[in-house]
Amino acid sequence: MVMETKIATDKLRVSFGKVTVLKDVTIKVHRNTITGFMGPSGSGKSTLISVINRMIDFENNVRIEGDADIDGKSILDGSINPIELRRRVGTVFAVPIPLPRSIFENIAYGPKLKGITDRTTLHRIAEDCLKKAFLWEEVKDRLSTSALKLSGGQQQRLCLARTLALKPEIILLDEPCSGLDPISTAKIEDALSELKSEYTIILVSNNTKQIARISDFSAFFYLGELIEYNTTDKVFTTPAESKTEDYIQGKFG
Amino acid sequence: MIDRAVLKEQFVKWVLVAFALSSLLFLFLIFAFILGEGLPLFLKVGVKKIILGMKWAPTKGYFGIFPMIISSFLVTVGALVIGAPLGLSCAIYLSEYSGKRMKILLKPAIELLAGIPSVVFGFLGVVYIVPLVRNYLGGSGFSLISTSLVLGIMILPTIISISFDALVSVPKTYREASAAMGATKWQTIYKVIIPSAKSGILASFILGMGRAIGETMAVIMIAGNALKIPTSLLDPLRTLTGNIALELAYATGDHRLALFSTGVVLMIIIMVLNYIANFGIKRKIAK
Numbered sequence: 001m002v003m004e005t006k007i008a009t010d011k012l013r014v015s016f017g018k019v020t021v022l023k024d025v026t027i028k029v030h031r032n033t034i035t036g037f038m039g040p041s042g043s044g045k046s047t048l049i050s051v052i053n054r055m056i057d058f059e060n061n062v063r064i065e066g067d068a069d070i071d072g073k074s075i076l077d078g079s080i081n082p083i084e085l086r087r088r089v090g091t092v093f094a095v096p097i098p099l100p101r102s103i104f105e106n107i108a109y110g111p112k113l114k115g116i117t118d119r120t121t122l123h124r125i126a127e128d129c130l131k132k133a134f135l136w137e138e139v140k141d142r143l144s145t146s147a148l149k150l151s152g153g154q155q156q157r158l159c160l161a162r163t164l165a166l167k168p169e170i171i172l173l174d175e176p177c178s179g180l181d182p183i184s185t186a187k188i189e190d191a192l193s194e195l196k197s198e199y200t201i202i203l204v205s206n207n208t209k210q211i212a213r214i215s216d217f218s219a220f221f222y223l224g225e226l227i228e229y230n231t232t233d234k235v236f237t238t239p240a241e242s243k244t245e246d247y248i249q250g251k252f253g
Numbered sequence: 254m255i256d257r258a259v260l261k262e263q264f265v266k267w268v269l270v271a272f273a274l275s276s277l278l279f280l281f282l283i284f285a286f287i288l289g290e291g292l293p294l295f296l297k298v299g300v301k302k303i304i305l306g307m308k309w310a311p312t313k314g315y316f317g318i319f320p321m322i323i324s325s326f327l328v329t330v331g332a333l334v335i336g337a338p339l340g341l342s343c344a345i346y347l348s349e350y351s352g353k354r355m356k357i358l359l360k361p362a363i364e365l366l367a368g369i370p371s372v373v374f375g376f377l378g379v380v381y382i383v384p385l386v387r388n389y390l391g392g393s394g395f396s397l398i399s400t401s402l403v404l405g406i407m408i409l410p411t412i413i414s415i416s417f418d419a420l421v422s423v424p425k426t427y428r429e430a431s432a433a434m435g436a437t438k439w440q441t442i443y444k445v446i447i448p449s450a451k452s453g454i455l456a457s458f459i460l461g462m463g464r465a466i467g468e469t470m471a472v473i474m475i476a477g478n479a480l481k482i483p484t485s486l487l488d489p490l491r492t493l494t495g496n497i498a499l500e501l502a503y504a505t506g507d508h509r510l511a512l513f514s515t516g517v518v519l520m521i522i523i524m525v526l527n528y529i530a531n532f533g534i535k536r537k538i539a540k
Contacts, residue, residue: 055433087435097430100449109444110434159430166434 003030006170006200007052011066014047016059021047023224024066029217034192034201036211036232039221040252045204048221049172051075052202053089054082070170087114090163094175096155098147098162103139106147106158110166125165132195133161134187153184160191170200177210189214208248212236220244287520291513303514309480309496311508318515320482324397324490325466325522327483328476331401332408332465337458339405340412344457347413348420349442367410375474378403383475392487395477400490403471408461415460419453420446459530463523469494493519 007029014022022044029035037045050056051068054075068075075085087110098106107126116122126143130136135157139150147158156176163171173192177185192201193214205211211218211232218235220228220243228235228244239245246252295303298316306317347359382402387394423446431441447454469492477489478499491499497512497519504512 053433055429058429058432083435083437086433091433093426093430093433095426097424097426099427099430099445109431109436113434113436113440162434 003033005029005072006031007068007070007202008072009048009051009066009068012048012051012068013065014044014051014056015063017061021224022051025221025224025226027219027226027229029200029202031200032196032198033216034196034203034214035217035219036215037202037204037219037221038206038208038211038247039227040247041206042223043221044224045219045221046174049091049174049202049204052170053091053172054080054085055091057082087166088168089170089172090166090168092156092159092163092171092173092176094178096152096159096179098150098155098158100146100148102144103147103150103158104143107162107165110162114166126161129161129164130158132164132191133157134191135161151184153180153187156180156184157188157191160188164195168199170202171195172202172204174204175206176203177205177207185210208250220247222247284520287513287516290510291515291517294507294510294514295517297507303511304518311500311504311511314507316507316511316514318493318496318511318518320480321491321493321496321515322518323482324476325492325494325519327397327490328400328404328472328492329462329465331397332404333458333462335401335405336408336412336461336465340409340457340461341416341454343409343413344416344420344454345442345447347417349438349446363410363413366406367414371407371468371470372474374403374407375471378471378475386487390487392485393477393489395475395489396487397476397483397490398486400472400476403475404465404468407468407471408464411464412457412461415457416450416454419450419457422453423449456530459526463526463530466492466526467494467519467523469498473498493522 005028009025009027011024011026012022013020013024021042025044025048037048039045047056050059051064052070052075056062056064064076070085070088074080099109101109104123104126107129108122111122111125116125127136127140130139135154138154139158147155150158160171160173160176177188180188189210192203195201196216203211203215215232218228218230218232219226220235220239220241222243228239228241230240235244236248239248294316303316303318304322305319306315307319308315308317309320343359343363347356351359378399382399383394383396385394386392386396386399390398427445427449428441431445436444472492473495476491476495478491478495479489480491481488483490493515496515500508501512
């Protein structure tokens, strides 16, 4: 089957001051797949994510070289509006950050910013997104209660639902399950596996087992370099690099 | 044998405790003193005749301070109408938009504004604002609007610094989450940051009100001190604080006691405001 490229970087190099955290990374992420980014901390995987959603704009003293594009169009060039880009590229952070508002308001936030004000439409979006994030059954009777009252796992699914409400093309998840219990983790993984038919998903995780379970492609980063990138099957059964093998087997990281 | 160092340690601790408690003692003494002097007249004349009385002629047995209560209320609201939007805008600019250099320039300026003696504000009010109001709006210039304007500027430092603290304490993650959902900076400020900092911002307004209602010197210089309820922005008025400061020097007997009664009313109003402000701040911390 021929894979369409959704996101591509070309010799992407990112430095904070004098420290280079991403070294000439060239990678093609395919449409409607889950791609797992793994690697020990400091490997540059989160930095790569922050280039794709341009959250890197909030950091000081950054230098970016090379290129990154979505659908063949550069996202680093000056004509790109980062605010519009972030509506196409949804992000779920490691620590769930519900806004201090109701469950419903958290999901309606993005659509409202886009100018949708009709209550019925917003409620339909909320229901739809909460169902996709496997959270609807747990919260359907208390949409107006504060999102801060949800458990950690529920909050993270709310953040996923909130991201879906933006109708993005790409979903970036930066270690979304790092603080969650196994049951919540399983629910998020189930949701992601269903979602990939509609979205292109990048999952950053330190948990190699999780990457092996749900991703189609896996990339291994080490000290800012892309060491290996292939189908998850290949990476986990016959890794080309010994570093990848060591990492997967838990010898370092 | 008891170690000398331990003894010394104990000694220092108890001295510090004594000093710390002394502020409580002073507060208690002030309360006791004002209540002791101010309450007898309430018992003699009646609470209603003082608080709701319209006529103030203490040498003739009229102790009504209702016009002054209303006047104090009006200048305080007036100060807030001017100071709140200005102060909040400044705090938002400082916490969300300004660069390091602008902060270095603005923060000391705001602190300096807080340090300017109120008589200087009053002086500037008399020399500039009163004539401006007289020439362009009419009346004598000594008026509700002039007083509100000067008080509005005087409470700015309080509003700015407390609102600023409330705004910067909103977690950075909220800003990131909002930005990641495609919100612009202003949308984030308006929809996430201000609502999150709401209780601190309200506390800053209430403490600003406390400052405005307690201000005396600048007010006597600009307000005109007339003994009636103002009916327009250009009317002169007399506040509770102004009443005490103007008459204490020559008051004797019941007149003197009446001024203490004015003080009791003022103290209760300020206590209520402080209580509300503290409640707001505590609720924020509890969250």
